[in-house]
Amino acid sequence: MSDVVALGQPTVGEEELQAVAEVFASGWLSGAGPSCRAFEEEFTHVAGTQHALATSNCGSALHLGLEVLGVRPGDEVVVGDYTFPATGHSVLWSGGVPVFADVRPDIWSADPAAVEAAITPRTVGILAVDVFGQPADYDELRAIADRHGLWLMEDAACSAGATYRGRPAGSLADVATFSFHGRKGITAGEGGAFTTDRADLAAHARKLHTYGIEPALSREGSADLPVPSFDEAGYNYRLSDISAAIMRVQLRRLPALLAARRRAAAGYAELLGDLPLVTLPVALPDREHPWQSYVLTLDASLDRGAVAVALRARGVQCNFGTYASHLQPVYGGGQQLPVSADLFQRHLAVPMHANLTDDQVERVAATVRDVVTDPAHRR
Structure with a gap:
């Protein structure tokens, strides 16, 4: 039906095509390249953080966040219940146990009282969700986390450009993660980002997202022939430079x-x-x-x-x-x-x-x- 009103639709055009053409001309199409680094720097200004890492999708960013925060088998993570299951899946991928907390009936993010009631001696952190983009109650959640000695993580999959009490989504917890799936507010079809103010978490996430070594771009221009070694198993969670170029245009939009x-x-x-x-x-x-x-x-x-x-x-x-x-x-x-x-x-x-x-x-x-x-x- 030609006159169907679409549920969701990306806003892309000639600017994105030109950006892709420039990446093609550069010869660097793979992940974690110059376009990714430029996008990461630009995205820190949207998220209000010191560090951003471009990832293959939000699920990979969630997994990286839980890994660098130290989730281990058997650890419990309190998760806002009303969310796409990638949030809970990421806890399982890390060997943890998602313990779901009921949500507010008005904005649908985790009810702080329910979060606190779900905490046990095995709880290591709280994973809140900005449902459909509206940030959760981070001041209250931070107070709960601090009271119990827990970390706090923000699933900001839908939240690029949102704010909470004057602070941008992405800066509201120890770590935050974003999605650039086709139905999100800014998109490259797929993609994601990990944000944080902690240099140690950012460095560890960058290492893990490239199989456990520094990305090839960091070795470009070396006077010798650096040969990296692997001291922990990582993943291929990189965003391609093609997608990063699209995302740079999307940030301007x-x-x-x-x-x-x-x-x-x-x-x-x-x-x-x-x-x-x-x-x-x-x-x-x-x-x-x-x-x-x-x-x-x-x-x-x-x-x-x-x-x-x-x-x-x-x-x-x-x-x-x-x-x-x-x-x-x-x-x-x-x-x-x-x-x-x-x-x-x-x-x-x-x-x-x-x-x-x-x-x-x-x-x-x-x-x-x-x-x-x-x-x-x-x-």
Whole structure:
């Protein structure tokens, strides 16, 4: 259908193509090269940190963060439950045990009281999630971490350009991680970043992300023939210089992309604010929301599946929100987190990206209104 309103859509064009052409001409296409180093320096200004490392995706950045923070087999990490399971998976990859904490019913990030209740003598850290980009409660989480002698990590997968009490996402914990997947606010199709103010963590992550040695770029121009040696097993978590070149353009676009998403969110709020049976997402006044997604909470009387089918039939793409991680079989079950479980059943994401026109926002809102007020879509 040619007039479908896409759920998500990247904003890319001639500038990105030119940047890729320049990398092709340079002869350095592989990972951890000059374009990656330039992107990393530029990204520190977005994240507000001393160090940034470009990675193959957010999952690899999460894994690196947990590794350099010292997670070992059997260690417990308290994880905000309402998130794509890459967050919990990264704890498993490190040999740790994810212990999920229930979330706030308004902004859907980890409830600080639930986080503190989940801490045991085996807990080593807290992994908070900025759900759909809005930062979690980092002042409260930092106080809990300090009280219990734990580290704090920020899953900022959706959060490029967000702020919390005047501080940028990426600088709100000991380590933060970002995603540049195709549905994120800035994208190279795939990719990620690791950020921190700690030089020791940054250096260790850089070593691990290239199999356990310094990247080849650091040996360029040497007067002799340096032969690195391997003293620990690392990974191939590098971002290609092709993707880094795209990301450099995306960083220049970021202010305009954020402004466009915020206009779309404001349009939805105006057009859907009085709609019965639907609760709109909350943007707290002490933080800047980047609106990676726009997620509606449907009344329990609505059949979400029927609503989704009806929206798609009328050319409005939609999807569920994200996952109640504790319900996923890979984690073994056993926890009961009612807020997250309820959100998992009732959330519906509608189109949100920087290319949305005012007419499309109006069309989406009108279609949502028609569908949810139709008695045929009740349970």
